[in-house]
Amino acid sequence: MNTVTHRPLVPVGRVFWALLRRDLRVARRELPYFLVRTTLQPILFVVVFGYLLPKMNFVQRGYSTALLPGILAISLAFSSIQSVALPMVQDFGFTKEIEDRLLAPASARLIAFEKVVAGVLQGLVAAVFVLPIARLIMGPIAGLTVTDFGSVIAVTLLGATAFSALGLLMGTAIQPQQIGLMFSVIVAPMIFFGCAYYPWQGLSAVPVFKYAVLINPLVYVSEGMRGALTPALPHMPLGFVFLALAFITVVFWIWGLRAFERRAFS
DSSP, X not given: OOOOOXXXXXXXXXXXXXXXXXXXXXXXXXXXXXXXXXXXXXXXXXXXXIIIHHHTTSSOXXXXXXXXXXXXXXXXXXXXXXXXXXXXXXXXXXXXXXXXXXXXXXXXXXXXXXXXXXXHHHHHHHHHHHHHHHHHXXXXXXXXXXXXXXXXXXXXXXXXXXXXXXXXXXXXXXXXXXXXXHIIIIIHHHHHTTTSSSOGGGGGGSHXXXXXXXXXXXXXXXXXXXXXXXXXXXXXXXXHHHHHHHHHHHHHHHHHHHHHHHHHTO
16 A cells, blocks of 8 residues: 655745745855945945045035935845845856755745845845945935934835845846846946936936936935935935835836746746
């Protein structure tokens, strides 16, 4: 008589936490390298545009008020993308670690969701790390406030989630040999046209650019940070920012999940 052995059911929450705990343990071990990789460029921009140029009177001193929220947006976005995309490229590439994860008693959707959550947490760490350093380098910043703490948290979480979902899409849709192309063709233009170094309202001088950049998700994170941290500056309405980031997150999650499942089971 043949007997069929069934794999014991494991609670989904326990599997999710085990996967997340493993990723966080790896991230903690590599924390110095992670911070250098994701925050060095924003900090260098702070030194040049937030300290040196104002000292040399090449830009107005009030420019730092518009710059700081954009720098935080870049740190959040850049770290969230990298934290998901780079490990995914490795997992599907030479390490083949994704095969071990797919053997876990969990769906592919749960595995992809855990990757996004890990990316969100690492994006938050990078933003929290950059904020005091940028504030210290720039000195006093007129109009900077954290009284609207709820909006700061909402923009940060929505922005980190949107870019982590984008990292899932990029990490599964791009081959390992094309990873450099990803950052030069996708990430770099996103940063320069993401309203991080200038307010979106300032593009009224060039109307074509003002509306063309709306396809860039970084625009909404930058403007959301301005609305939450420097509300006296011109910025997009926060309600519109929240809706846009929520929509972008859903779109990137659907595309990223499809790409993940197609790559995982191909």
